[in-house]
Amino acid sequence: MAFDTAPNFDLADRTVLVVGGAGYVGSVMVPLLLDAGASVRVLDQFVYDNGFALAPLLDDSRVTLHRGDLRDAEVFARAATGATDVVMLASLVGDPVCKKYPELAQQVNADATKRIVDSLDDLGVARFVFTSTCSNYGIHDAASLADEDSELNPQSLYARTKIEVEEHLLARSASTDASTTVLRIATAYGLSPRMRFDLTVSQFAWEIASGADLLVFDADTWRPYCHIRDIAKAVLTVLTSAPEKVRGEVFNVGDTTQCFTKRMIVEEVCKHVPDAQVSYREGDTDPRNYRVSFAKITERLGFTVDHTVQDYLASLTAAVQAGVFPDVAGNHRYGNYEVQHLDPSA
Numbered sequence: 001m002a003f004d005t006a007p008n009f010d011l012a013d014r015t016v017l018v019v020g021g022a023g024y025v026g027s028v029m030v031p032l033l034l035d036a037g038a039s040v041r042v043l044d045q046f047v048y049d050n051g052f053a054l055a056p057l058l059d060d061s062r063v064t065l066h067r068g069d070l071r072d073a074e075v076f077a078r079a080a081t082g083a084t085d086v087v088m089l090a091s092l093v094g095d096p097v098c099k100k101y102p103e104l105a106q107q108v109n110a111d112a113t114k115r116i117v118d119s120l121d122d123l124g125v126a127r128f129v130f131t132s133t134c135s136n137y138g139i140h141d142a143a144s145l146a147d148e149d150s151e152l153n154p155q156s157l158y159a160r161t162k163i164e165v166e167e168h169l170l171a172r173s174a175s176t177d178a179s180t181t182v183l184r185i186a187t188a189y190g191l192s193p194r195m196r197f198d199l200t201v202s203q204f205a206w207e208i209a210s211g212a213d214l215l216v217f218d219a220d221t222w223r224p225y226c227h228i229r230d231i232a233k234a235v236l237t238v239l240t241s242a243p244e245k246v247r248g249e250v251f252n253v254g255d256t257t258q259c260f261t262k263r264m265i266v267e268e269v270c271k272h273v274p275d276a277q278v279s280y281r282e283g284d285t286d287p288r289n290y291r292v293s294f295a296k297i298t299e300r301l302g303f304t305v306d307h308t309v310q311d312y313l314a315s316l317t318a319a320v321q322a323g324v325f326p327d328v329a330g331n332h333r334y335g336n337y338e339v340q341h342l343d344p345s346a
């Protein structure tokens with residue numbers, strides 16, 4: 001797997017620990033880190049029985065797998081000792097799963113992640129990239145673009161836990177040896193070994209292309225979207241940028257042209273599935289509505305995206321129609337529906 005506009009990332013002599021490396025984003029990022037010359041460790045508890053996503057990588061001698069729970073400080077220290085860089089992807093990702101398991105979400109996403117931030121200097125980690133979310137903007141006047149300095153307006157526990165870590169990390173960034181960076185990432189799309197069909201673009205495309213009746217709530221709410229390979233590219237960009245450009249900084253990750261309403265996404269899917277069955281309802285189930293500026297990461301780090309929602313929808317609808325995903329309905333592996341292997345009282 002290579003970048004479309006191959007930037008010259010050089011991570012030779014670096015050992016990158018990807019916490020959550022078996023997930024939707026992680027299982028695409030790990031091979032790209034290997035391509036860039038890094039050795040990679042993965043710490044993951046396979047919360048959705050998703051360890052299979054790493055299978056093609058595990059006979060590469062540069063990959064070391066640590067199965068474990070990031071809430072256990074000893075487990076984290078074993079995985080991180082000797083790593084030059086840590087990319088923090090693991091958390092309970094998304095509003096629904098955090099709402100369903102609120103104590104676990106607080107423990108994993110906020111409490112344990114803040115302890116990890118506090119341990120970086122003792123463990124000798126040089127760089128730490130924290131993946132946060134544009135959901136932190138919550139509701140923002142869609143006539144203007146939210147940027148990194150805009151007021152945050154979280155609408156969910158998920159966003160509140162991410163903001164708690166952001167604030168902790170930014171408050172400490174001037175006094176730590178480790179260079180720490182926050183990435184506020186747009187809603188992800190793209191094909192991954194650990195596929196998720198609980199995210200808007202892929203969910204709409206799968207439902208419509210597999211012949212289901214799609215019911216869309218609040219069709220005119222805006223959100224930005226970013227391909228998982230572009231998310232990985234943003235992380236590699238941060239890891240290979242001069243530390244003074246990224247230390248203590250927040251960057252939105254995405255592209256301003258890739259902000260869409262749900263209705264616009266449905267209309268794009270319908271170009272590939274003309275007999276689509278779609279109905280709309282105002283439900284106020286998800287009040288998030290925001291358009292985002294991604295100018296800072298382009299201007300400061302030269303980052304641009306390689307992918308578009310439009311191209312992806314053509315690929316995904318064709319894949320669904322060809323029968324690539326026959327077993328999605330009711331299958332907990334295809335989304336963050338049911339948490340396994342995490343003891344809430346641990």
Ligand SMILES: NC(=O)c1ccc[n+]([C@@H]2O[C@H](COP(=O)([O-])OP(=O)(O)OC[C@H]3O[C@@H](n4cnc5c(N)ncnc54)[C@H](O)[C@@H]3O)[C@@H](O)[C@H]2O)c1
Binds near residue numbers: 020094
């Ligand atoms: N997917 C999106 O739309 C999106 C958008 C913006 C930001 N992000 C951020 O990107 C990151 C990755 O998201 P994703 O979509 O790949 O999520 P994911 O749920 O697919 O992956 C998370 C991984 O973390 C692991 N994990 C969870 N709790 C753990 C624990 N206690 N110990 C060890 N491992 C644990 C899971 O097993 C899983 O492999 C997250 O930080 C998320 O907030 C994602």
